[in-house]
Amino acid sequence: MIIGCVKEIKKYEFRVGLTPSAASEYVRHGHTVWIERSAGLGSGFTDEAYEALGCKIVADPKAIWAGSDMIVKVKEPLESEYALFKENLILYTYLHLASNEPLYRALKEKRVLSIAYETMEYQKMLPCLEPMSMVAGRLSILEAAKYSEAFFGGSGILISGLPGTPRAKVTIIGAGVVGQNACRMAVGMEAQVTVLDLDTKRLAFLEDLYHNKINTLYSNQENLKKAILEADIVIGAVLIPGDAAPKLIKDEYLPLMKPGSIVVDVAIDQGGISNFSKVTYHDNPIFKVGHVLFYGVANMPGSVPMTSSTALNNATLSYGLEIADKGIEQALLNPVIQSGLQTRNGLGVYPTLIKLFETK
Structure with a gap:
């Protein structure tokens, strides 16, 4: 050929x-x-x-x-x-x-x-997507930490906090490859991490891996709403292979979210996790909906x-x-x-x- x-x-x-x-x-x-x-x-x-x-x-x-x-x-x-x-x-x-x-x-x-x-797909895994999901998951926390700075309109919280100050609360929606890699970075940066998924085996794996360093929740509507509203950083890491991403961040949640909180929508390639999601680029990656920031870069791994x-x-x-x-x-x-x-x-x-x- x-x-x-x-x-x-x-x-x-x-x-x-x-x-x-x-x-x-x-x-x-x-x-x-x-x-x-x-x-x-x-x-x-x-x-x-x-x-x-x-x-x-x-x-x-x-x-x-x-x-x-x-x-x-x-x-x-x-x-x-x-x-x-x-x-x-x-x-x-x-x-x-x-x-x-x-x-x-x-x-x-x-x-x-x-x-x-x-x-x-191979044995319920996506081998050709996995490496880029790993990159995007790890970058999602780095980008969230950057754009949480007050200069960019973020809340001004340092993700790790300092002695006597609160650490950032990170909510990761989805415990697949993106979510697991986002969790790895967020734990390493000493954030307070909550991971939600429908697959309790994935949640159990993360709990065993990180012991008492993270919280895990079954992904139902009540748990999602609570975790999203409490978060300084939300990572949208849900993937349905070949299908559009579910809109898990409801429109009515946005006015109730923390001012300056940021949603890093790694699911943007599949339409995004919110009705407000839209594709952005590395030169202008964030936009505001009310008092919430959205990061929608569709080719995050392209930056590395x-x-x-x-x-x-x-x-x-x-x-x-x-x-x-x-x-x-x-x-x-x-x-x-x-x-x-x-x-x-x-x-x-x-x-x-x-x-x-x-x-x-």
């Missing part, structure tokens, strides 16, 4: 779909790899590093889209790239189509075979691209190689790859997307 990797054009996205070491594995397996000029620079990878490992540097991204059998990206294509889609192109990237109907329609119309990292690109490639490479080596028909016999399939032959094939967009 010809494997193409174009430069990410989403605002302030510095990750790259293929690192030099990952690209070299495709070359070693007998495939041709085209890398857009400067695609890796944001993550610290030079064109020369790719060329030294047998990749071809191509200046024109349109040529890569036109000539590749499979495009490997990080983020979903933007509207300006829809015209570059072609029939039977294999697109292997994060897509988050549940909150992006126009992209879903474009992939169908152009008959693109799309495989989304975020729904690929050296770590994120490497971790992402570690997770996605083996499946990408399987597609390239075996061809798509044989590769789709692997249930992990099959679970990532979103569109094919002009049809939507992922059950949640059919429910969302085809049964209106």
